Amino acid sequence: MITNWWRTITNRAFTGGQKRVPVTPVWIPKTEGKRIKKCNICGGKTHFDLTRPIDNLRETEVCRQCHAIMRNMDVAQVLLLKASLALTTSLREAGIILGQMNILELAHGGAIGGVLLDVPGYQSSEYFDDVEPGACSAAGIRCEDVQALTFPENHFDFVISQDVFEHVPDIKQGFSEIWRVLKPGGYHVFTIPYHRNTPHSVVRAAMVGSEIKHILEPAYHGDPVRSEGALVFTDFGQDIRVILTGLGFDVELYEHYYPAPSGGYNVVFCTRKAQRE
Ligand SMILES: [Zn+2]
Numbered sequence: 001m002i003t004n005w006w007r008t009i010t011n012r013a014f015t016g017g018q019k020r021v022p023v024t025p026v027w028i029p030k031t032e033g034k035r036i037k038k039c040n041i042c043g044g045k046t047h048f049d050l051t052r053p054i055d056n057l058r059e060t061e062v063c064r065q066c067h068a069i070m071r072n073m074d075v076a077q078v079l080l081l082k083a084s085l086a087l088t089t090s091l092r093e094a095g096i097i098l099g100q101m102n103i104l105e106l107a108h109g110g111a112i113g114g115v116l117l118d119v120p121g122y123q124s125s126e127y128f129d130d131v132e133p134g135a136c137s138a139a140g141i142r143c144e145d146v147q148a149l150t151f152p153e154n155h156f157d158f159v160i161s162q163d164v165f166e167h168v169p170d171i172k173q174g175f176s177e178i179w180r181v182l183k184p185g186g187y188h189v190f191t192i193p194y195h196r197n198t199p200h201s202v203v204r205a206a207m208v209g210s211e212i213k214h215i216l217e218p219a220y221h222g223d224p225v226r227s228e229g230a231l232v233f234t235d236f237g238q239d240i241r242v243i244l245t246g247l248g249f250d251v252e253l254y255e256h257y258y259p260a261p262s263g264g265y266n267v268v269f270c271t272r273k274a275q276r277e
Pocket residue numbers: 039040041042043044063064065066067068
């Protein structure tokens with residue numbers, strides 16, 4: 001049985017309205033607890049073992065070809081949807097169409113970047129402590145601080161970020177910068193660790209001048225750039241939707257409930273740059 005595990009919450013959710021949308025990846029059930037799925041990033045066929053004893057499939061590697069994990073594929077699915085591309089295709093197959101768009105990913109070297117690297121309008125960046133924003137590292141990776149992007153305004157059709165904003169000290173400034181560089185009608189498709197049952201976001205750390213002030217016990221996430229990990233500044237709760245709306249975005253949340261027995265949950269935020277009055 002093919003199940004729709006997706007649902008979306010729009011701004012109407014603030015008043016209690018919710019709806020399900022058919023954004024279902026094509027899952028083909030198989031015996032022995034495994035399913036075969038077409039990877040929506042590289043286009044390869046991949047096996048997805050549903051019987052692993054883990055808590056949340058969000059971080060589980062699914063594709064053995066491009067090493068995409070589930071949340072990468074969730075982001076790709078919303079990207080395909082918002083680019084008006086067939087949901088049965090993949091980013092690799094859609095490369096010619098995506099190449100006509102300007103896309104910024106606030107990370108370098110992930111599964112999505114791996115297949116879009118040679119697409120003309122695609123750019124990726126990382127934040128390095130020791131590289132001037134706008135310049136490139138010794139490895140040729142562009143440095144960008146999302147709180148002060150060096151790109152012109154109204155430039156990108158899509159900005160992608162995956163588990164980045166919990167590490168940004170000033171989230172309002174960061175999201176405002178995304179708003180600035182997006183074209184009117186452009187989208188920021190992103191994930192954050194989102195505590196869906198918590199009303200208010202929690203600030204764990206803040207910048208005071210150039211010093212980090214820890215408000216709660218420091219928490220770090222794995223970081224390909226920093227061996228010590230990346231400090232978490234914010235634990236996000238429901239009020240992030242209000243913050244984003246206040247900055248001028250139309251906000252949609254695409255929720256993905258992963259199937260039993262492992263289960264788990266992911267949400268992809270899709271914010272659209274609305275015209276300011
Ligand atoms: Zn793949």
